[in-house]
Amino acid sequence: xxxxxxxxxxxxxxxxxxxxxxxxxxxxxxxxxxxxxxxxxxxxxxxxxxxxxxxxxxxxxxxxxxxxxxxxxxxxxxxxxxxxxxxxxxxxxxxxxxxxxxxxxxxxxxxxxxxxxxxxxxxxxxxxxxxxxxxxxxxxxxxxxxxxxxxxxxxxxxxxxxxxxxxxxxxxxxxxxxxxxxxxxxxxxxxxxxxxxxxxxxxxxxxxxxxxxxxxxxxxxxxxxxxxxxxxxxxxxxxxxxxxxxxxxxxxxxxxxxxxxxxxxxxxxxxxxxxxxxxxxxxxxxxxxxxxxxxxxxxxxxxxxxxxxxxxxxxxxxxxxxxxxxxxxxxxxxxxxxxxxxxxxxxxxxxxxxxxxxxxxxxxxxxxxxxxxxxxxxxxxxxxxxxxxxxxxxxxxxxxxxxxxxxxxxxxxxxxxxxxxxxxxxxxx
Amino acid sequence: xxxxxxxxxxxxxxxxxxxxxxxxxxxxxxxxxxxxxxxxxxxxxxxxxxxxxxxxxxxxxxxxxxxxxxxxxxxxxxxxxxxxxxxxxxxxxxxxxxxxxxxxxxxxxxxxxxxxxxxxxxxxxxxxxxxxxxxxxxxxxxxxxxxxxxxxxxxxxxxxxxxxxxxxxxxxxxxxxxxxxxxxxxxxxxxxxxxxxxxxxxxxxxxxxxxxxxxxxxxxxxxxxxxxxxxxxxxxxxxxxxxxxxxxxxxxxxxxxxxxxxxxxxxxxxxxxxxxxxxxxxxxxxxxxxxxxxxxxxxxxxxxxxxxxxxxxxxxxxxxxxxxxxxxxxxxxxxxxxxxxxxxxxxxxxxxxxxxxxxxxxxxxxxxxxxxxxxxxxxxxxxxxxxxxxxxxxxxxxxxxxxxxxxxxxxxxxxxxxxxxxxxxxxxxxxxxxxxxxxxxxxxxxxxxxxxxxxxxxxxxxxxxxxxxxxxxxxxxxxxxxxxxxxxxxxxxxxxxxxxxxxxxxxxxxxxxxxxxxxxxxxxxxxxxxxxxxxxxxxxxxxxxxxxxxxxxx
Numbered sequence: 014x015x016x017x018x019x020x021x022x023x024x025x026x027x028x029x030x031x032x033x034x035x036x037x038x039x040x041x042x043x044x045x046x047x048x049x050x051x052x053x054x055x056x057x058x059x060x061x062x063x064x065x066x067x068x069x070x071x072x073x074x075x076x077x078x079x080x081x082x083x084x085x086x087x088x089x090x091x092x093x094x095x096x097x098x099x100x101x102x103x104x105x106x107x108x109x110x111x112x113x114x115x116x117x118x119x120x121x122x123x124x125x126x127x128x129x130x131x132x133x134x135x136x137x138x139x140x141x142x143x144x145x146x147x148x149x150x151x152x153x154x155x156x157x158x159x160x161x162x163x164x165x166x167x168x169x170x171x172x173x174x175x176x177x178x179x180x181x182x183x184x185x186x187x188x189x190x191x192x193x194x195x196x197x198x199x200x201x202x203x204x205x206x207x208x209x210x211x212x213x214x215x216x217x218x219x220x221x222x223x224x225x226x227x228x229x230x231x232x233x234x235x236x237x238x239x240x241x242x243x244x245x246x247x248x249x250x251x252x253x254x255x256x257x258x259x260x261x262x263x264x265x266x267x268x269x270x271x272x273x274x275x276x277x278x279x280x281x282x283x284x285x286x287x288x289x290x291x292x293x294x295x296x297x298x299x300x301x302x303x304x305x306x307x308x309x310x311x312x313x314x315x316x317x318x319x320x321x322x323x324x325x326x327x328x329x330x331x332x333x334x335x336x337x338x339x340x341x342x343x344x345x346x347x348x349x350x351x352x353x354x355x356x357x358x359x360x361x362x363x364x365x366x367x368x369x370x371x372x373x374x375x376x377x378x379x380x381x382x383x384x385x386x387x388x389x390x391x392x393x394x395x396x397x398x399x400x401x402x403x404x405x406x407x408x409x410x411x412x413x414x415x416x417x418x419x420x421x422x423x424x425x426x427x428x429x430x431x432x433x434x435x436x437x438x439x440x441x442x
Numbered sequence: 443x444x445x446x447x448x449x450x451x452x453x454x455x456x457x458x459x460x461x462x463x464x465x466x467x468x469x470x471x472x473x474x475x476x477x478x479x480x481x482x483x484x485x486x487x488x489x490x491x492x493x494x495x496x497x498x499x500x501x502x503x504x505x506x507x508x509x510x511x512x513x514x515x516x517x518x519x520x521x522x523x524x525x526x527x528x529x530x531x532x533x534x535x536x537x538x539x540x541x542x543x544x545x546x547x548x549x550x551x552x553x554x555x556x557x558x559x560x561x562x563x564x565x566x567x568x569x570x571x572x573x574x575x576x577x578x579x580x581x582x583x584x585x586x587x588x589x590x591x592x593x594x595x596x597x598x599x600x601x602x603x604x605x606x607x608x609x610x611x612x613x614x615x616x617x618x619x620x621x622x623x624x625x626x627x628x629x630x631x632x633x634x635x636x637x638x639x640x641x642x643x644x645x646x647x648x649x650x651x652x653x654x655x656x657x658x659x660x661x662x663x664x665x666x667x668x669x670x671x672x673x674x675x676x677x678x679x680x681x682x683x684x685x686x687x688x689x690x691x692x693x694x695x696x697x698x699x700x701x702x703x704x705x706x707x708x709x710x711x712x713x714x715x716x717x718x719x720x721x722x723x724x725x726x727x728x729x730x731x732x733x734x735x736x737x738x739x740x741x742x743x744x745x746x747x748x749x750x751x752x753x754x755x756x757x758x759x760x761x762x763x764x765x766x767x768x769x770x771x772x773x774x775x776x777x778x779x780x781x782x783x784x785x786x787x788x789x790x791x792x793x794x795x796x797x798x799x800x801x802x803x804x805x806x807x808x809x810x811x812x813x814x815x816x817x818x819x820x821x822x823x824x825x826x827x828x829x830x831x832x833x834x835x836x837x838x839x840x841x842x843x844x845x846x847x848x849x850x851x852x853x854x855x856x857x858x859x860x861x862x863x864x865x866x867x868x869x870x871x872x873x874x875x876x877x878x879x880x881x882x883x884x885x886x887x888x889x890x891x892x893x894x895x896x897x898x899x900x901x902x903x904x905x906x907x908x909x910x911x912x913x914x915x916x917x918x919x920x921x922x923x924x925x926x927x928x929x930x931x932x933x934x935x936x937x938x939x940x941x942x943x944x945x946x947x948x949x950x951x952x953x954x955x956x957x958x959x960x961x962x963x964x965x966x967x968x969x970x971x972x973x974x975x976x977x978x979x980x981x982x983x984x985x986x987x988x989x990x991x992x993x994x995x996x
Contacts, residue, residue: 040641040681040684043641043680043681043684044640044641044642044681044684045640046638046640046680049680349703349707350528352702352706353699353702353706356699356702360695360698363691364688364691367688367691368684368687368688370687371683371684371686371687371688372683372684374683375683
């Protein structure tokens, strides 16, 4: 019995410490005025100096691709300094047709800086598409947007200014899910992005160990070429390339300003959500076992990279523990002191929830939306199932990893973040 | 910001810096913005002086005066139970107080080389912690007063009064939950007065306050002021939402642990939801029932001529009490008149007012309940003094408080350093008088017991001796306080069978007879009084109005 007590106390303390650390990272920029200052966008833009090649990997994105192309080419940046590539596999005829239709329309309007890159080899996934398009690019900076992204028109001015001012070769700008009321899990998913891009990523950047996001990320082209592009067998090629760059000592500038975030949507169905989360978890597992992070120069960088990449493993175990803990509450009789210690993670879980509630109000205020007590109640009800959901996805990823299944489970996009006229004007152009 | 909002303008060149202003704007002191004057050399000297004074006035004669109190014994007894028995009390813990205080005492004693006996006996060991707590509290009081007022003079006056007040010395040398609670409460205020009030500070302040609450529940009266101070510190800051969410969370965390403890022991609610004060539930103790009982207790004797104010507190230090109340009223007036500029006065005034309200509201008040009020009154006196003297020449500003301090120390009528004894002669005040060794009487009492009473004797006593008889060999495992003998079924019924003939010895502490009488409303101490009638006095000692005795039951 003593062993059970010892295990219970050890797990509780470890979970508490880990949870407190995550909370610290979630609130990093709010709590550190210097970090908040570093995260801010410049208030004045410099004249365009860098040219941009925009990569738009798309698969079965017939519904959204035209709008996305339109947004990019009409950004507030000189047309001659922008080139856009829609990337499709040869079998995705629907998206190719939609993209070509848009391109024709733009050409009629005198805009000739958009093209489609079609690849016909395997694997059919995002990093392979990016690698296929990279040789076609010719501008100074290569950037990626996802097919459903709503980019801010000033994003290129913003990045141009940062690259000139800070002299950095890599910039990660903010990405934000918007439709926090669509599904029961949407608010929690939205807040994950909010805390990740607005705070936690800045912590990683500060310590030089940055798992980059999949879009609204900007690289100097020559750096990408030197790096050999993306790892096309990796399901989170973005995190992988970020850690490889960090390992090279490349400084990454993270900027999150509510005004300039790229807006996205939460997965439209639970199944899609699980698939997306499974892919991310498995990608982290792949990157962990690949071991590139071990080549990072400092112990702190390596530890932070390991910490992030190993997290899905922990999450999977946590899933079992969450279920086990419910059983323990009902069955196991332990001394009061041990029971009190085992409640510590619950305390931290409460702190996380309260932080999420405050975050919801921060998020909605920043984007001209409105949070309501009903939304908070929904969040409260969804809180525990959501943790189980994340754990389930991690377990699923672990299973796929063990079975050697590395195929890309694509997330469907329906444009829920693109509000129809007459509805909220939160991000109307 | 929506996309249709005006984006930043393109600049052809980096924007020109605005023309340098001729003069840097003067940054006025502001509590809400965290603009506090830096602690310069003179301030640091004043602080060190305050700490050293506190060490001397509270440390000198610490183990000899005042007499060991029943409550000191209870808290050390419970700390002993934490260390030796991993429980909150050697008897049934009835939730009379939250356990933060004796958990702290246990945490202090546990790593010491001889644990509870390191400083001679358990209460001395607790008293040494009180000395350390006093010094830490002096630092907090000094810095809080300085930050709230912007003046070192105010901080120095507050710390001086807090260090030398006979009322403070009397109660703050004793092992009392109130002293520990006040340390945590002031720590919480201090954290809120950091230059930057960030999320981690709100969390730390909340946690410190939560510990204050589970050390002694009357800290709850400070909540409105602390919440208001937090609000004023963060209302224009970026992390406002997180700070105002996590402060109450952190505050509730220790309280939640306490409630969870009761829940896990199935002692949160009384059986059958019985909150009847006339007929308490008998099968198990309950946190909520005890809380309900405490809320409904009333006494209302504080302000009567024989109440504590006139009988105990004013004779010990009427000067601080009177000056403190006047200063509190002035601080409240200034603070309420201009909440923006006089936030510091509002905070100091409302802290003192809230606690004064707690004391006079009519519930049960014990002698030592005044302890937390002392630093708050000192704070108000310091702040008002600082404000009143702010425009006077430096000679007056330094000289006048210095003169007042000298008078306080040297005038025998004040009792600060000197006093007039019963024979009309001037002598050193009791708290420093080397000839006055009150606790020595209790040590002699213990020595007599060890020499003349067998360890298996069934003893009724007061709690001040409990740790000594249970922690030092030979142990007296059957020695129990009259409180427990009268109310704890395990002691009353199982050990003594509620029969006076089962008692071997009664060890009387000072005023124990009065306590027995006060606690005998329901006749629960009758059988002990019967034993007293049927006993012979075998030992006694007295000094002034203090009388210690030992009776052997026939």
